[in-house]
Amino acid sequence: MNTHVGDARRPPFNAEAARRLREALGMTPAHVAYGMAAAYGLRIAPAAVASWELGETTPTAEELTALAGALWCAPGELLSAPRTLREYRLALGIAVEDLALRLGMNRRAYEQLENGGKWTGNDRQAAALGEALRLPAPALVRFTGQDGALTDMLTSAVTTRWQAYVRPIGKLAALPKERVQDVLQELHEDYQAGMTGTLNWGGGGGADESGKAGRAFLDGILDAFWERVDRQGA
The missing domain is CATH 1.10.260.40 (lambda repressor-like DNA-binding domains)
Structure with missing residues (x-):
C-alpha cells in the first residue's frame, strides 16, 4: 500500500510553479524569505528560496506551508502530482x-x-x-488496502461470469454501475479472445501459449481496469 513514499518531510515540489508565482507578484527571493519569517517565524535565507526554484533542493512540509503563505497561494499550487x-x-x-x-x-x-x-x-x-x-x-482503493481484493474480483470476473461482479466491484471502487459494467464486459471479451486466439495457433504448444497469455493478461488486470475506467469517463 503506497501511503508513504520517499522523504516524508519533503513533498514533491514544483520548482517552476514557485518561480512563476513569485515573479507574478513582483517579488525577489529576499522578499519571499522575509515574508516566511514575518508570518511563520521561519528564518530562511534568500539563497535557499532561489535553490528551491532551481530544483537544487526542496522545502520541507513546514517550509512549503510558509512559502505558500508568502506567495499568496494554496500549498497544492506548489506541489507536483500527489503520490501519498x-x-x-x-x-x-x-x-x-x-x-x-x-x-x-x-x-x-x-x-x-x-x-x-x-x-x-x-x-x-x-x-x-x-x-x-x-x-x-x-x-x-490503494490507500485503504483494497488493491488485492479488487484484483481478485477482477480476475474472477474476466475468467468466469463478469455480470456477477458488477455490483461488488462498483461498491469497492465507488464507481457507477454502468461504467463498471462496460469495463468488465470489455475486459472479459479481451481475455477470452486472447485465450481463444492462442489456442487456435495450432501445434503442440497451443495450450501452453494460451496459459502464458492468460497469466500475462491477469498480471496486468488492475492497471488495465483503471486505464479503461479512466477512458470510459473521458
Whole structure:
C-alpha cells in the first residue's frame, strides 16, 4: 500500500510553479524569505528560496506551508502530482488533526497511516477520506488496502461470469454501475479472445501459449481496469 513514499518531510515540489508565482507578484527571493519569517517565524535565507526554484533542493512540509503563505497561494499550487496520503493532504492545506477529526480517528492513528501503516478504518471512514482529500478512485482503493481484493474480483470476473461482479466491484471502487459494467464486459471479451486466439495457433504448444497469455493478461488486470475506467469517463 503506497501511503508513504520517499522523504516524508519533503513533498514533491514544483520548482517552476514557485518561480512563476513569485515573479507574478513582483517579488525577489529576499522578499519571499522575509515574508516566511514575518508570518511563520521561519528564518530562511534568500539563497535557499532561489535553490528551491532551481530544483537544487526542496522545502520541507513546514517550509512549503510558509512559502505558500508568502506567495499568496494554496500549498497544492506548489506541489507536483500527489503520490501519498501526506502529499494529498498537504496539497489541500489540511492539518493532521482536522483530517483525523473528520475521519473519526485519533491523531496518532492517522499519522501512523501516513507513515505507511495499514488501513483499519471502516467503509464510512474510507468514504470520508476520499471526500476530504478528493482522492481519485485508484488512490482511495490503494490507500485503504483494497488493491488485492479488487484484483481478485477482477480476475474472477474476466475468467468466469463478469455480470456477477458488477455490483461488488462498483461498491469497492465507488464507481457507477454502468461504467463498471462496460469495463468488465470489455475486459472479459479481451481475455477470452486472447485465450481463444492462442489456442487456435495450432501445434503442440497451443495450450501452453494460451496459459502464458492468460497469466500475462491477469498480471496486468488492475492497471488495465483503471486505464479503461479512466477512458470510459473521458
